[in-house]
Amino acid sequence: MFKLTNKSAIITGGGSGIGKAMAVLFAKQGAEVHIIELNSDAAAETVNEITAFGGKAFGHACDVSKQAQVVETMNKIGKIDILVNNAGIAHIGRADNTSEADFDRIYNVNIKGVYNCLFAAIPLMKANNGGVILNTASIAASVGIVDRFAYSTSKGAIHAMTLSVARDYLHEGIRCNSISPARVHTPFVDGFIAKNYAGKEAEIFEKLSKSQPIGRMGQPEEVAALALYLCSDEAGFITGTDYPIDGGFITLNN
Numbered sequence: 001m002f003k004l005t006n007k008s009a010i011i012t013g014g015g016s017g018i019g020k021a022m023a024v025l026f027a028k029q030g031a032e033v034h035i036i037e038l039n040s041d042a043a044a045e046t047v048n049e050i051t052a053f054g055g056k057a058f059g060h061a062c063d064v065s066k067q068a069q070v071v072e073t074m075n076k077i078g079k080i081d082i083l084v085n086n087a088g089i090a091h092i093g094r095a096d097n098t099s100e101a102d103f104d105r106i107y108n109v110n111i112k113g114v115y116n117c118l119f120a121a122i123p124l125m126k127a128n129n130g131g132v133i134l135n136t137a138s139i140a141a142s143v144g145i146v147d148r149f150a151y152s153t154s155k156g157a158i159h160a161m162t163l164s165v166a167r168d169y170l171h172e173g174i175r176c177n178s179i180s181p182a183r184v185h186t187p188f189v190d191g192f193i194a195k196n197y198a199g200k201e202a203e204i205f206e207k208l209s210k211s212q213p214i215g216r217m218g219q220p221e222e223v224a225a226l227a228l229y230l231c232s233d234e235a236g237f238i239t240g241t242d243y244p245i246d247g248g249f250i251t252l253n254n
């Protein structure tokens with residue numbers, strides 16, 4: 001089950017964390033993986049890890065916030081069966097202390113970056129008689145989280161984009177879903193703890209772990225397993241839905 005043989009899969013931000021785990025797992029399941037990354041060294045590391053076990057992977061240096069780059073990269077890849085919009089960046093702040101520059105930065109990657117990839121990939125999927133799109137939202141889109149104004153806003157947009165795309169291409173063989181992780185232990189989490197809570201890293205790590213009722217953070221490989229299912233032919237009846245993967249964060253935090 002869950003084989004991706006002969007499928008071409010694009011994973012944005014596949015050089016690190018959740019995207020890297022997805023790239024490795026999808027390649028293990030037989031997909032030809034294309035990593036679209038701002039950080040080409042990180043993409044190369046993922047590619048090396050995949051080719052070392054005999055998998056197929058290619059890295060593409062590309063900033064998802066730049067439409068011309070995204071279109072050129074996707075057209076070069078040509079055949080796309082699976083698109084995972086995973087690249088995303090974090091921000092801490094409230095509405096009255098988030099600068100315009102920071103709001104634009106989050107918007108450009110987390111919202112416009114996803115739109116750019118949809119814009120470029122959907123025509124190629126239509127030409128290929130269909131495909132699967134998986135967007136990465138967050139629990140921050142469904143519950144009020146302190147100090148996450150711009151980030152939560154951007155992830156709420158993922159829910160809306162997912163529904164819109166799922167509806168528009170229902171009869172063109174394109175499925176579109178999203179996943180909403182709670183805290184997953186990746187460089188993304190370590191990076192923002194280091195940047196925002198210097199000197200209190202261990203304490204904040206513990207606090208963030210306990211904020212999942214299950215008592216820990218998720219692992220990137222656990223998120224990759226859900227992504228694999230949703231992108232596989234076995235999930236052919238699923239479209240227009242968000243899947244929390246959150247250790248009980250949304251429903252059990254009371």
Ligand SMILES: NC(=O)c1ccc[n+]([C@@H]2O[C@H](COP(=O)([O-])OP(=O)(O)OC[C@H]3O[C@@H](n4cnc5c(N)ncnc54)[C@H](O)[C@@H]3O)[C@@H](O)[C@H]2O)c1
Nearest residue numbers: 013015016017018038063064086087088138183184186188
């Ligand atoms: N880690 C968590 O706790 C968590 C929770 C919920 C949702 N998410 C979401 O999951 C996704 C992946 O998170 P992660 O923790 O693996 O992050 P990460 O920082 O470990 O990896 C993100 C990757 O995206 C790449 N990237 C950033 N901006 C880019 C751009 N403009 N163009 C191309 N690539 C770019 C980075 O170079 C990096 O390799 C993000 O969308 C994030 O919002 C993460």
